Amino acid sequence: MQSLLASVAQFQAQLPLLLTVVIIALGILLFVRETFAVDVTALVIMTAFIVTGVLAPEEGFAGFTNPATTTVGCMFVLSYALFKSGLLDPLIRLLIRLGRWHFPAALVALLLFATICSAFINDTAVVALLMPAALRLAERSGVAPSKVLMPLSFAALLGGACTLIGTSTNVLVSGIAEKQGYAPFGMFEFSQAAVWITLLGVVYMLTIGLVLLPSRRTGSSVPASSSTYVAWVRVEAGAADVGRTIAASGLRREFEAQVVLLRRGDGSRTREPEDSTVLAAGDELTVVLGLERLRELRRAAGYRIVTDEREQGEPSASRLFEVVVPRGSWLAGLRSNSRVFRHEVGQSLIGVRRDPRFLDADPGATRFAEGDMLLIATSESNMFRLSEEDALTIIDEYGDAPFDGVKAAKALTVLVGVVAAAATGFAPIVITALVGVIALLLTRVITPDEAYRAIEWKVIFLLAGVLSMGTALQKTGGDLLVANALQGMIGNSDPRIALGAVFGATFLATNVMSNNATAALMTPIALQLSKAMGVSERPFLIAIMFAASFAFMTPMGYQTNTMIYVPGGYRFSDYVKVGTPLNVLTWIVSMIVIPLYFPFTIV
Numbered sequence: 001m002q003s004l005l006a007s008v009a010q011f012q013a014q015l016p017l018l019l020t021v022v023i024i025a026l027g028i029l030l031f032v033r034e035t036f037a038v039d040v041t042a043l044v045i046m047t048a049f050i051v052t053g054v055l056a057p058e059e060g061f062a063g064f065t066n067p068a069t070t071t072v073g074c075m076f077v078l079s080y081a082l083f084k085s086g087l088l089d090p091l092i093r094l095l096i097r098l099g100r101w102h103f104p105a106a107l108v109a110l111l112l113f114a115t116i117c118s119a120f121i122n123d124t125a126v127v128a129l130l131m132p133a134a135l136r137l138a139e140r141s142g143v144a145p146s147k148v149l150m151p152l153s154f155a156a157l158l159g160g161a162c163t164l165i166g167t168s169t170n171v172l173v174s175g176i177a178e179k180q181g182y183a184p185f186g187m188f189e190f191s192q193a194a195v196w197i198t199l200l201g202v203v204y205m206l207t208i209g210l211v212l213l214p215s216r217r218t219g220s221s222v223p224a225s226s227s228t229y230v231a232w233v234r235v236e237a238g239a240a241d242v243g244r245t246i247a248a249s250g251l252r253r254e255f256e257a258q259v260v261l262l263r264r265g266d267g268s269r270t271r272e273p274e275d276s277t278v279l280a281a282g283d284e285l286t287v288v289l290g291l292e293r294l295r296e297l298r299r300a301a302g303y304r305i306v307t308d309e310r311e312q313g314e315p316s317a318s319r320l321f322e323v324v325v326p327r328g329s330w331l332a333g334l335r336s337n338s339r340v341f342r343h344e345v346g347q348s349l350i351g352v353r354r355d356p357r358f359l360d361a362d363p364g365a366t367r368f369a370e371g372d373m374l375l376i377a378t379s380e381s382n383m384f385r386l387s388e389e390d391a392l393t394i395i396d397e398y399g400d401a402p403f404d405g406v407k408a409a410k411a412l413t414v415l416v417g418v419v420a421a422a423a424t425g426f427a428p429i430v431i432t433a434l435v436g437v438i439a440l441l442l443t444r445v446i447t448p449d450e451a452y453r454a455i456e457w458k459v460i461f462l463l464a465g466v467l468s469m470g471t472a473l474q475k476t477g478g479d480l481l482v483a484n485a486l487q488g489m490i491g492n493s494d495p496r497i498a499l500g501a502v503f504g505a506t507f508l509a510t511n512v513m514s515n516n517a518t519a520a521l522m523t524p525i526a527l528q529l530s531k532a533m534g535v536s537e538r539p540f541l542i543a544i545m546f547a548a549s550f551a552f553m554t555p556m557g558y559q560t561n562t563m564i565y566v567p568g569g570y571r572f573s574d575y576v577k578v579g580t581p582l583n584v585l586t587w588i589v590s591m592i593v594i595p596l597y598f599p600f601t602i603v
Helices: 002-033 038-051 067-084 089-101 103-118 123-141 149-160 168-179 191-206 208-212 291-299 339-344 380-388 405-423 429-442 448-454 457-476 478-490 495-510 515-533 538-549 559-563 572-597
Strands: 229-235 258-263 269-271 284-289 303-305 319-324 349-353 373-378 393-398
Touching (some): 002 457, 067 168, 067 405, 067 429, 067 448, 067 457, 089 103, 103 149, 103 191, 149 559, 149 572, 168 515, 191 538, 208 572, 229 291, 291 303, 291 349, 429 448, 457 478, 478 495, 495 515, 495 538, 495 572, 515 538
Antiparallel strands (some): 349 373
């Protein structure tokens, strides 16, 4: 009887650890199978720990108040303010001009620009910003988008590893270590080691990677993500194109528009007019062109989007939305000039994405159909209402405001101040980032509503949820158990072997599940392993930071890889073929570089 009671007591003592292992195993399965969104899976894991009693409620919810979570949220706002100011737009235009002259030089500049930006700005935002420029670069250089987009994504991932704020993973690992009593990482503490790896990775993508990449187009003359749109354009009096042929016009040369219908002031109509046709003031043209070109054309002098009712030169508080008419929408069947459409949606229809053969000659007579993609300028509140009513589904949103030099200077000053204050040790990064956000709000660079919208709440909930895994491992002794098992297999051999094992396990896991979840799981184990081996924890933590960011082997390994999948016309095998050698290269180089800058000896 006594032995039975002892066995029961032993089982009860081990029950929290067993529950932790089961919950983490099920969580990994959900991450890999992508049964739910990653943030939902993270919250399920956190809730399971609380419900089973492994963690107390305050321990489970601690991820929401963790400095790492707060820091990442603030960096989203700082990045948004910099992009909103338009500060990077001139550099992007310069990059595109360079592409017309020399594509390889432009590609090198694009990748270096992406790596530098990603070191200080969220890498997902960097890829979103540079993707249209990369597509235009490919289009104007006559190369397939597949040759440009994967290098862009990989360069952003490499650049993000260079500073503490480059990626949420770095902030997360440093935060977990600090909570367990270890010194947090400085802003540029591991930059020297990361720069070597980043440069070698960029060189690989410009040489071997470029050869391995497919030259695959998306099936149309305009890249899929550039969205070919049909628009109705009027040539204004005094426009530079008046008296020019279609072939010589800026419409063709600058905006690369295809004219499918010409309507003269006398009522005559010509379908697919000849390139030698001379344009006159008042001519209305139905044109087909890419999304980015259409946005430029809307701002250009001498042209007028017929269905854009805004007065020429009139400032507008509206934004540009790319939307789709969903199944069952009450907009289906309405004409573009109908009173209901103009009142409910807005007076600025910029373009329609549909085969021009199925569009009426008169822009006002076009009836919308389910599945139509529209480009509309309207207020954010109006678009939010339409989205809530399921009348329109938002695909993307574009800032349409002119460059504001004052706001750009303020945003840049705040970002530099945040980085400098944290780098010099004046204050922790969570404090400097929070002060930076407050400064942006007080100086009216952004509004409170814009700050809330800038935060990727999916990432915040993901971070808060996955932090519970590390907490549960530490509380139940799971991290010590795994670390002792690893040490038992490795023995008293060179610590580089243990470092290589941690790096390899991390990058393999991050290619099939969330990078933040991988980091949250591996960091407590690495800390215990270094402690058990009697060596510094620094090399192991940096290995996890790097490996969790270097997700090159799968399209779902990192959000930027997923973003480029369809526009680049990629297949799963392309990531394996190009990304696997790069992952192996970064693994080998990291094992050489990390110990050089961060010795295993405890100081």
